[in-house]
Amino acid sequence: MARRAMALLLPQWCSRVFSVELNGAPLYFSIQEKHQGEEVPPVFRKVQKYDRCYSLLVCSSDRVTRAKFYAELKEKLLRDLPKECDLSPMNSFLPNVKDSLIKGYFLKDKTEGPSQSERLLRDLIQHDTVLVCSYLRSEDGQLWTQRLWSHADNKTMEMSKEYFVVPSEAPEYHPATLNIINSDVFYSFEEAYEVLKKSADIIPEATSVLEQLPGRAEARSKPDFPVIVIEGLDATGKTTLTESLRDSLGAALLRSPPQCLSPSRACFDREPPLIRRAFYALGNYITAEEIGREGMKTPVIVDRFWHSTAAYAIATAVSGAVCNLPAEGSEVYCWPTDLLQPSLVVLLTLDPEERKRRLRGRGQGETEEEQELDHNQLFRLKVEEAYRRISGPACVTVDASPPADQVLQQVLLLIRGKCHL
Incomplete structure (x- = not known):
């Protein structure tokens, strides 16, 4: 025994x-x-x-x-x-x-x-x-x-x-839900760092990730210019919108996880959830450092950030119906206190059938979680509901079904109203 x-x-x-x-x-x-x-x-x-x-x-x-x-x-x-x-x-x-x-x-x-x-x-x-x-x-x-x-x-x-x-x-x-905090979703740099540090003995790639990490102060430093995050499931038009916003606002465009972690993603995607989630959590802190640096010179547009990391992890961890998710207002939906907060988060939504049609048209490979979205309606509903419940800041929902130029104009109005650009 x-x-x-x-x-x-x-x-x-x-x-x-x-x-x-x-x-x-x-x-x-x-x-x-x-x-x-x-x-x-x-x-x-x-x-x-x-x-x-x-x-x-x-x-x-x-x-x-x-x-x-x-x-x-x-x-x-x-x-x-x-x-x-x-x-x-x-x-x-x-x-x-x-x-x-x-x-x-x-x-x-x-x-x-x-x-x-x-x-x-x-x-x-x-x-x-x-x-x-x-x-x-x-x-x-x-x-x-x-x-x-x-x-x-x-x-x-x-x-x-x-x-x-x-x-x-x-x-x-x-x-x-008893095990989500700092296991499926990480709420501090230190917690995610400790997991990857302990993993370094068995996962060689962990060492190279640790070497790229910023100091904790850099991950929460507030930039001078607004930071706008665009969230949404695959094929909702995030890439088109973020690139259009970059051009319209003369902004810097960043993505999470950051490009520097791309060589390690395949390795960590094969790891158990605890290690995989710690890797993606630390990716947000690297992106936050980049945001702080770029945001001193220009507005910053970010293609996905902490909302994605948390929403997918919560929906994956909690089985069964949407009602099994932690209740609205739960601490699991609160933004990490040591991570830079964006000025505005826009969540693009799209009818599921239209999203599938766009995915087929792209002909691209999907992540395991995106494949799950396509054949499991319940999982998709849980991801969307988790997105909706995250606070600090909460997402502002925008319908992504109109033509791309109309979606762009709607988001520009939001940015001008909330960020005074």
Whole structure:
């Protein structure tokens, strides 16, 4: 068993709630020492008589190690488990308690005969970072119990105390929201820097990124001229508009992430969310330094900035319906206090079908998140709603469906009204 992890978790084990993601929505259950006639939790109701169920939770005090191992564990399970096994994302958490979230996987083994998956799990519990549980059904199928695995030595395995598995109501806050701050969205230079610094031992490209970072003062210095950020999904006309604004206003045009990070993007796009988000967060601080420098001489137009980084991360982290997002006014939508604030943020919106038509016309490759936008309407709605809820400054929405020259004139009116240009 992951001894060190369990020493911390066991005292609160019965207070924890567990969630399994099925079809994009979490199903909740909890455990207790005595059964009081509760129904079988929804996640177990469709388990066939001879199916075997397990959970694996990734526990480590070092979040970079935890994030890397979580991603590697998924690859290993998908590669080594029999094809008859179903694997689903899983969480364990203390309801409404920040930073209590532990991520893992729920495994349903539908193979007949000796369990290959159980042999694999026996090997995994040799790691101090993995906590394994098995779930057992009573003969009549009306009761399910959970048992934690441990090992006495490298050859034998023991089961800890048995707990009854019972349904649990959905918590007040979606469990992912307990873990967003400085994991999915970063709110300070220092937090993102620490993640990339710890990653440098295992990701060589991290060192070159760290060498390009500005000082904290440079990332929040206020320029003399206005800073206008243009946000929006791909194919909403950001490139056309930003270039037209540059020419119309005699402004400098910058992009986030900055050009200097382009050689590293492919590498960090393959990393777990914690490391990937830290990389893009630091990109905003590099862009902020560039804004401060250019903004002393001329107005600055920025193609995407912190709003994009936060909106996509929040929408990705929180599964299920739009109502699962952190409530409007939540601290997750607040602008980082150490990052330069723009004078105006314009969010271009477009009918989804028109946006798809424009994307097809461009014939360009899309990022993984942009592909998700195209085939998952719910994800797109969550991104758009997250954009709408971000404050400090909030986005001003502009319909991007008219011809480009009309959109330009509308945005110029906004800039003249709010920035006095």
